[in-house]
Amino acid sequence: MNEIVIKQNLAPNVWLMGIYSPQVAKKSNPGQFVILRVAENGERIPLTIADFDREKGVVYIIFQVVGKTTSLLSQLNIGDRIIDFVGPLGMPYEHNPEDKNYLFVAGGLGIPAIFSKVKMLHSQGKNIDIIIGGRSKENIFFEDELKKYCNNLYISTNDGSYGKKGFVTDILNELLESGKRYDEIFAVGPVPMMKAVVDITKKYQIKTLVSLNPIMVDGTGMCGGCRVKIGNEVKFACVDGPIFDGFEVDFDGLMKRNSYYQDLENISYREHKC
Numbered sequence: 001m002n003e004i005v006i007k008q009n010l011a012p013n014v015w016l017m018g019i020y021s022p023q024v025a026k027k028s029n030p031g032q033f034v035i036l037r038v039a040e041n042g043e044r045i046p047l048t049i050a051d052f053d054r055e056k057g058v059v060y061i062i063f064q065v066v067g068k069t070t071s072l073l074s075q076l077n078i079g080d081r082i083i084d085f086v087g088p089l090g091m092p093y094e095h096n097p098e099d100k101n102y103l104f105v106a107g108g109l110g111i112p113a114i115f116s117k118v119k120m121l122h123s124q125g126k127n128i129d130i131i132i133g134g135r136s137k138e139n140i141f142f143e144d145e146l147k148k149y150c151n152n153l154y155i156s157t158n159d160g161s162y163g164k165k166g167f168v169t170d171i172l173n174e175l176l177e178s179g180k181r182y183d184e185i186f187a188v189g190p191v192p193m194m195k196a197v198v199d200i201t202k203k204y205q206i207k208t209l210v211s212l213n214p215i216m217v218d219g220t221g222m223c224g225g226c227r228v229k230i231g232n233e234v235k236f237a238c239v240d241g242p243i244f245d246g247f248e249v250d251f252d253g254l255m256k257r258n259s260y261y262q263d264l265e266n267i268s269y270r271e272h273k274c
């Protein structure tokens with residue numbers, strides 16, 4: 001159980017892993033996540049389920065090496081086992097069956113997070129446009145996989161090394177200014193990116209969902225670590241989310257909370273590398 005059966009390097013420091021976990025695969029749905037632990041005394045980290053294969057019992061995760069735990073995870077190989085692999089957690093992605101036209105906006109590690117949702121909507125005959133973006137060409141991945149399931153795929157890179165130079169929001173602005181309309185927009189990626197997407201879509205009053213990535217500990221609604229302000233209410237992203245109405249999210253509060261432990265994380269990562 002929890003054996004790594006696939007390991008693939010997608011981009012510098014970005015890895016795809018297939019984990020054999022039939023119980024998690026059987027119950028997984030788009031939008032959900034897992035929490036895993038790599039070392040006996042290690043921290044627990046949440047990772048979006050990028051895809052799942054119920055028949056093979058495999059759950060696919062994609063992660064970037066940004067700290068000690070993801071570094072340890074990246075050092076595991078096919079045949080190794082992950083100590084704890086808990087899921088699926090969170091509420092699945094739900095959509096209005098009447099809606100026909102969808103736009104996905106994904107930045108950085110948000111790119112694989114849209115994959116299973118796009119595949120599901122494609123299987124239902126929906127019209128799907130996708131905008132993906134990253135710092136430069138090497139940060140763009142999953143392009144070919146996503147192309148199979150959408151009508152149009154737009155790409156931006158901050159340095160202009162691939163696709164349009166600029167940000168995903170530049171393309172979003174262009175599409176909406178040219179008269180393109182969607183029943184629903186789904187954004188996932190860095191918090192400032194999701195905030196910028198919502199600032200634009202609010203002007204057009206297009207329903208916008210975002211997938212949040214706050215600090216999580218238990219993933220079961222017990223610790224309160226993942227609390228986010230949605231409208232006038234406090235919600236727990238692990239059990240009430242991670243997908244919320246973007247117009248209601250307190251992004252500034254989320255950014256502040258996400259930075260609380262940054263110094264400790266940096267120290268831990270530095271010591272691990274020494």
Ligand code: FES
Pocket residue numbers: 215216217218219220221222223224225226227236237238239
């Ligand atoms: Fe503890 Fe959500 S991670 S309440």
